[in-house]
Structure formats: structure tokens, C-alpha cells
Amino acid sequence: MISDWNSMNTLKELTKKQKTKLFKIALAFGLLIIAVLLPLSGWIALISFLPAYLIVGYGTLKSAITNVFHGEVFDENFLMSIATIGAIALGEYPEAVAVMLFYQVGELFESYAVDKSRKSITSLMDLRADYANLLTDGHLIKVDPDDVAVGQLIQVKPGEKIPLDGKIIAGSSSLDTRSLTGESLPRDVETGDDVISGCINVTGLLTIEVSKVYGESTVARILDLVENASDKKANIETFITKFARYYTPVVVIIAVLLAILPPLMIPGALFSDWIYRALTFLVISCPCALVISIPLSFFAGVGAASHAGILVKGSNYLEALAQVEVVVFDKTGTLTEGTFQVSGIYPTEAFNKESLMELAAYAEHYSSHPISASLRNYYGSTVDPLRIAEAKELPGHGVEAWIDGKQVLAGNVKLMKSHEILNFKEGLTGTAVHVAVEGIYAGHITISDQVKVDAATAIAGLKAFGIKKTVMLTGDHPEAARQVSASLGIDEFYAQLLPADKVEQIEALLQETSEKGKLVFVGDGVNDAPVLARSDIGIAMGGLGSDAAIEAADVVIMTDEPSKLNTVMKISKKTLRIARQNVLFALGIKFGVLILGAMGIATIWAAVFADVGVTVLAIINAMRALTVTK
Amino acid sequence: MKHTYKLEDLCCASCGNKIEKALNQLEGIQDVHVNLMAQKLSFESELVDLDPVLLQIKKIIRKYEPDCNLLI
Numbered sequence: 001m002i003s004d005w006n007s008m009n010t011l012k013e014l015t016k017k018q019k020t021k022l023f024k025i026a027l028a029f030g031l032l033i034i035a036v037l038l039p040l041s042g043w044i045a046l047i048s049f050l051p052a053y054l055i056v057g058y059g060t061l062k063s064a065i066t067n068v069f070h071g072e073v074f075d076e077n078f079l080m081s082i083a084t085i086g087a088i089a090l091g092e093y094p095e096a097v098a099v100m101l102f103y104q105v106g107e108l109f110e111s112y113a114v115d116k117s118r119k120s121i122t123s124l125m126d127l128r129a130d131y132a133n134l135l136t137d138g139h140l141i142k143v144d145p146d147d148v149a150v151g152q153l154i155q156v157k158p159g160e161k162i163p164l165d166g167k168i169i170a171g172s173s174s175l176d177t178r179s180l181t182g183e184s185l186p187r188d189v190e191t192g193d194d195v196i197s198g199c200i201n202v203t204g205l206l207t208i209e210v211s212k213v214y215g216e217s218t219v220a221r222i223l224d225l226v227e228n229a230s231d232k233k234a235n236i237e238t239f240i241t242k243f244a245r246y247y248t249p250v251v252v253i254i255a256v257l258l259a260i261l262p263p264l265m266i267p268g269a270l271f272s273d274w275i276y277r278a279l280t281f282l283v284i285s286c287p288c289a290l291v292i293s294i295p296l297s298f299f300a301g302v303g304a305a306s307h308a309g310i311l312v313k314g315s316n317y318l319e320a321l322a323q324v325e326v327v328v329f330d331k332t333g334t335l336t337e338g339t340f341q342v343s344g345i346y347p348t349e350a351f352n353k354e355s356l357m358e359l360a361a362y363a364e365h366y367s368s369h370p371i372s373a374s375l376r377n378y379y380g381s382t383v384d385p386l387r388i389a390e391a392k393e394l395p396g397h398g399v400e401a402w403i404d405g406k407q408v409l410a411g412n413v414k415l416m417k418s419h420e421i422l423n424f425k426e427g428l429t430g431t432a433v434h435v436a437v438e439g440i441y442a443g444h445i446t447i448s449d450q451v452k453v454d455a456a457t458a459i460a461g462l463k464a465f466g467i468k469k470t471v472m473l474t475g476d477h478p479e480a481a482r483q484v485s486a487s488l489g490i491d492e493f494y495a496q497l498l499p500a501d502k503v504e505q506i507e508a509l510l511q512e513t514s515e516k517g518k519l520v521f522v523g524d525g526v527n528d529a530p531v532l533a534r535s536d537i538g539i540a541m542g543g544l545g546s547d548a549a550i551e552a553a554d555v556v557i558m559t560d561e562p563s564k565l566n567t568v569m570k571i572s573k574k575t576l577r578i579a580r581q582n583v584l585f586a587l588g589i590k591f592g593v594l595i596l597g598a599m600g601i602a603t604i605w606a607a608v609f610a611d612v613g614v615t616v617l618a619i620i621n622a623m624r625a626l627t628v629t630k
Numbered sequence: 631m632k633h634t635y636k637l638e639d640l641c642c643a644s645c646g647n648k649i650e651k652a653l654n655q656l657e658g659i660q661d662v663h664v665n666l667m668a669q670k671l672s673f674e675s676e677l678v679d680l681d682p683v684l685l686q687i688k689k690i691i692r693k694y695e696p697d698c699n700l701l702i
Contacts, residue, residue: 017639017697063696066696067693067696070692070693071693076642118667121667227665227667227668227670228665228668228672230665230666230667230668231663231665231672241644241647244644244647245644245647287644288642288643288644291642291643291644291647292642292643292666295643295666295667296667299667
């Protein structure tokens with residue numbers, strides 16, 4: 001990113017206005033050198049510098065005059081004009097031209113740098129497809145994605161980006177979702193699956209029926225969200241804005257005082273000397289560096305986050321993420337997969353794990369219950385339907401089947417009791433499938449909700465970050481909650497909560513956090529709207545394809561990985577650090593040069609650096625927020 | 631209803647802030663946001679005919695950032 005600023009393409013990227021400015025600067029610079037080298041003095045010297053001065057200064061002078069008439073006195077144009085005219089009056093001709101020249105250079109660089117940064121940031125989220133292949137009457141026509149209507153068919157060839165949201169009606173492939181999720185693992189899709197715009201089709205040809213027009217597609221919504229994130233300003237931004245409003249008038253007033261008072265009060269003080277010092281003040285009076293680099297840092301931070309698959313809806317949220325004290329997690333679907341998985345097989349002495357599993361899988365073969373699905377998945381091998389003579393589903397109890405001619409029961413404790421099976425395992429707190437063959441207990445299989453693979457690293461990461469407390473809320477029963485909480489190292493958990501209880505719990509936790517500390521809630525967005533709203537920062541996971549999640553939360557993690565929370569907090573801290581660096585740097589240099597200028601040590605050249613140079617450096621520093629170290 | 635317009639060539643951040651402040655004082659529009667990064671102006675308004683308020687907006691923009699164009 002920064003490295004491509006050095007390429008020869010730079011000239012081609014300038015707009016017409018910028019090219020004209022560059023030309024004027026070059027011309028004026030040339031004339032300045034000539035004028036400096038000519039051994040002239042007095043009136044003729046002044047005239048030799050005038051062309052250079054007017055070439056770079058005319059626009060500024062003109063704006064200064066029109067702006068004063070509009071009522072805008074304390075603006076850059078006016079101040080630069082006064083400063084340079086003052087310099088000319090003092091006979092400092094090269095300085096006058098130089099100030100105008102460097103002011104123009106600064107302006108040009110600023111507009112180029114901001115343009116370039118903007119492009120860098122938006123290109124990171126290279127989500128938009130330039131065209132869509134519309135399938136009409138058997139022909140493929142290349143059209144603008146904007147022109148495709150709902151219900152029309154498009155084709156996406158391998159290597160192409162999916163331009164619109166829709167459903168696959170023919171073909172299967174694997175998709176690269178990197179631009180949306182930051183994930184490098186491809187997702188397999190087949191006919192009947194819904195796909196999202198922004199993904200790259202990797203292997204197979206896909207025919208897709210469009211379900212949303214471009215304006216409402218996932219890509220459009222994401223780009224919109226990221227752009228509008230700059231609307232919600234961070235506290236440091238509003239501080240700088242307020243500061244800038246006072247800074248300029250104060251510096252100008254001091255400049256005026258500097259020009260007038262010391263010469264009148266201190267015996268032997270030269271008027272010209274003090275006016276020169278006052279001029280340096282005028283040159284530094286513009287707070288540009290601060291005012292442009294802070295929003296730019298946050299824009300870069302938001303861009304970096306979305307490249308990692310995390311949508312931050314406001315710069316204020318990005319800032320707040322660096323001040324988190326408490327993180328509250330929802331359990332099911334957030335820290336756990338939300339699906340059922342076989343977690344343990346406990347056969348009785350007469351049986352073994354394989355036979356128990358086989359019995360359960362065969363018995364549940366025709367059942368549509370989610371638990372049956374987990375048993376079948378775990379079993380893995382193909383079931384020979386000929387071995388199953390009959391299978392009966394007993395709602396609320398389980399199934400009864402005849403396998404290899406023997407009666408097999410698979411279900412819960414109620415099933416065992418109603419069939420008078422003896423010696424079955426009682427008092428289990430989790431979900432279990434008990435199996436009995438011909439009236440004899442064969443053992444049980446425990447089913448649990450799997451903890452996500454990266455949940456433990458996520459929690460460990462939060463602790464390493466210095467988060468004061470991690471909390472888990474769930475509607476599930478206490479034993480299941482305790483197990484998950486203990487295995488992940490979570491500080492507190494609250495179980496068997498109804499939705500209203502969750503909000504209450506958040507309120508209680510909010511009371512405990514300090515003034516500046518923030519409380520984050522992480523959930524799946526769908527059922528957690530009130531809780532998300534109540535917390536300082538609401539984070540929804542699994543945003544990919546979930547409109548509800550994107551709407552409800554302040555931050556949306558496109559994948560299902562809790563560890564992304566750590567990533568966004570890292571980005572947040574880095575962005576805030578860069579913003580603070582810029583504030584300290586800009587203010588430090590400016591005040592330093594102001595003081596030195598008042599003492600007569602700093603020249604106008606130093607003042608120009610304090611203005612232009614600092615702006616340039618601050619912008620470059622702001623761009624560092626774009627890189628994320630994993 | 632929310633309205634969004636492009637602000638071409640808006641590059642001075644402090645001018646952007648001044649514009650936002652001044653526009654917030656205008657009658658008929660609320661929740662004004664000047665987004666320097668995206669070069670966009672957005673606001674909420676219940677007015678059916680936006681032309682008179684757009685004229686005022688253009689005037690204010692011209693006052694602070696003469697080089698900036700409001701694209702409708």
C-alpha cells in the first residue's frame with residue numbers, strides 16, 4: 001500500500017485539478033530559484049520574486065478576500081496571505097514565496113494522500129463485481145450488476161466474483177469467501193444452496209437465480225456500512241474538532257499581540273523582528289494535520305477490520321473496543337456450535353462401544369430428530385436398511401425398532417421406564433440416548449453441544465489482553481453451563497435465564513464496570529436484540545447471510561469464530577494508539593515551534609514544516625492502521 | 631427519510647466540520663452528517679420538496695469550501 005505510492009503511476013492518478021497545481025508549483029519553484037540566483041536588490045528584487053509568488057499565491061489571495069466577505073475570517077487562506085504579505089513587507093522575499101509554495105505543496109500532498117488512502121482502504125474490501133453474466137434465451141450477456149432484477153438468472157464462471165445474492169439452481173463449486181470473512185478455507189456449495197455476493201467462485205460453473213437487487217445485496221450493504229461508519233465519530237475525533245475550533249483564533253490573537261506588544265513594551269525591540277515572529281505563528285495556526293489524520297486513522301481501522309471479516313458500524317465502536325472491561329458471551333451458537341454431537345459412548349458389560357453405536361444408529365436411522373442426525377453422523381458407516389424390519393417413533397420418548405430380528409429401544413429415561421428396562425443409568429444431567437436390546441440395558445450415549453474449536457483460544461486471548469471479567473449467559477441448565485464455562489476458563493456464568501433475565505444480568509454487570517470501562521455482549525444476533533442494544537458494544541456472530549444479525553449489532557463478525565473478537569480488539573487498540581500518536585506528535589511539534597518562534601529561534605521555514613510536514617507525516621502514520629498483525 | 635449526496639472535492643476536514651455544524655442549524659433537516667472519508671453528505675428530512683433547502687445547503691458549502699461541489 002504505502003510502497004505503491006512510489007510508482008510512476010502516481011502522475012497518472014492525479015486529477016486534472018491536481019495536475020494543474022503540480023505544474024504551477026514546479027513553475028513557481030523554477031522562477032524562485034532564478035530569482036534567488038539573480039544578484040538583484042531593492043525594488044527590482046521584489047519584482048523578480050513576484051511572478052513566482054503570484055503563480056502559487058493568486059488562488060489563496062483570491063479565496064482569502066472572498067471568504068472574508070462571506071464572513072469566514074480565520075481561515076487558512078487569509079492567514080497565509082497575511083503571513084506572506086507581511087514577509088514581503090519585511091523584505092523577506094524568498095521566504096514569502098517559499099511559504100506560499102510549501103503551503104501549496106502541502107495542500108497537494110494532502111489531497112493526493114487522502115485520495116490514495118481512501119482508494120487503498122476501499123480496495124481492501126474488493127467486493128464489487130464489475131459485471132454479471134445474465135442468462136437470457138440461452139445467451140450470456142455481460143451487464144452491470146445494477147441492472148439485474150430479482151428472479152433473473154446469472155452464470156458465474158470459475159475465477160469470477162459472484163455479483164449478486166441468490167440461490168444456485170445448477171452446478172456445484174467451492175467458494176473463496178476471503179473478502180467477506182477473512183477466512184482462507186473455501187466453502188463448498190451445491191445446487192439449492194444460497195450464495196452471497198462478494199465471494200469468488202473457485203472450481204465449478206454456477207447458475208444462480210438472483211434473490212436481491214444489487215442495492216440490497218450483501219456487498220452493497222457491507223460497503224454502505226463501512227462508509228457510513230465514519231459518521232459515528234470517536235470521542236477523540238470530537239475532541240480534536242472542538243480543539244481545532246479554538247486553536248486557530250487563539251493562535252492568531254497571540255500572533256497579533258506578539259506583533260504589537262513586545263515592540264511597544266520592550267526597549268530596543270525591533271518591530272520587524274516581532275512581526276516576523278508573529279508571521280511564524282500565523283503559518284502554524286492551521287490545525288489541518290490533526291483534523292485530517294484522526295478520521296483517516298479510524299477509516300483505515302474500520303477498513304482493516306472489514307478485510308478481516310469484521311464489520312464495525314462506527315468509529316466510536318472501534319474506539320470503544322480498546323476500552324473493554326467485561327465480555328459477556330451467549331452460550332449456544334456463540335461459544336458452542338449449537339448443534340448436537342456425540343460426546344461419549346458408555347456400553348454395559350455385555351456390549352462394546354461399536355455394537356452400542358451400531359444399535360443406536362440403526363434404531364434411529366429413519367428418525368428426523370436432530371439427535372438422530374448426530375448419532376448417524378458419528379456412526380459414519382452406511383446402514384443396511386434390510387436389517388431394519390420396522391421402526392416406530394415414540395414422541396417424547398424415542399424410537400422402537402426391530403433390527404436383525406431383535407427389539408431395540410433407543411431413547412430417554414422415560415422410554416426405559418415405560419418398557420421396564422432395569423439397571424439403566426440414572427441421574428445424568430446432560431442429554432443422553434439410552435439403548436436396550438430385547439429388554440436388556442445396553443448402555444447410553446451422551447450427546448452434547450460441542451464447544452467451538454477456537455472458543456478456548458478466544459477466552460485465553462481476552463485474558464491476555466487484560467479484560468477484567470468474562471461472563472457466560474445461557475438459557476440452558478446449570479450443569480451444561482458449568483462444564484462449558486470450566487473448560488473455557490470463563491470467570492462467571494449464569495444459567496437457565498429467560499430473555500428478560502439476560503437483560504437484567506447485563507444491567508447488573510454494567511453497574512459493576514467502571515466509568516470508562518465498556519461492556520461487550522457477543523451473541524448470534526437473532527434472539528439477542530434487547531441484550532445487544534443494552535450493552536455498550538453489541539457483537540453478533542455469523543453475519544454472513546444473516547440480515548437480522550447485521551441490523552441488530554454494533555459490530556458483526558461474518559464467520560462463527562469467537563476468536564475474531566481478539567482480532568478486532570487488536571485492530572481497535574492499534575488504531576487508537578495511532579490516533580493518539582498523531583495528536584501528541586502534531587500538537588507537540590506545533591507548540592514547540594510556536595514557543596521557539598516566539599523566542600525568535602525558529603524561522604518561517606520551521607513553521608512551514610510544523611504545518612505541512614507534520615500533516616504529511618500524520619497522514620502516513622494514519623495509514624499504518626490498515627495493516628493487521630495476526 | 632434519509633437523503634445522501636456526494637460532496638465532490640471535499641478535502642478539508644475542519645471545513646467539513648464547520649459545514650456540518652452550519653447545516654444542522656437549517657430548518658427542515660436533521661441528523662446531518664458530513665463524511666469526509668466517503669465524501670458524502672447525509673441527512674434526515676420529512677420535507678417533500680427539497681429544492682429550497684438544497685439551495686441553502688449549496689450556499690453554505692460554497693461559503694466554507696468554495697471548491698466543493700454538491701452532486702445531486
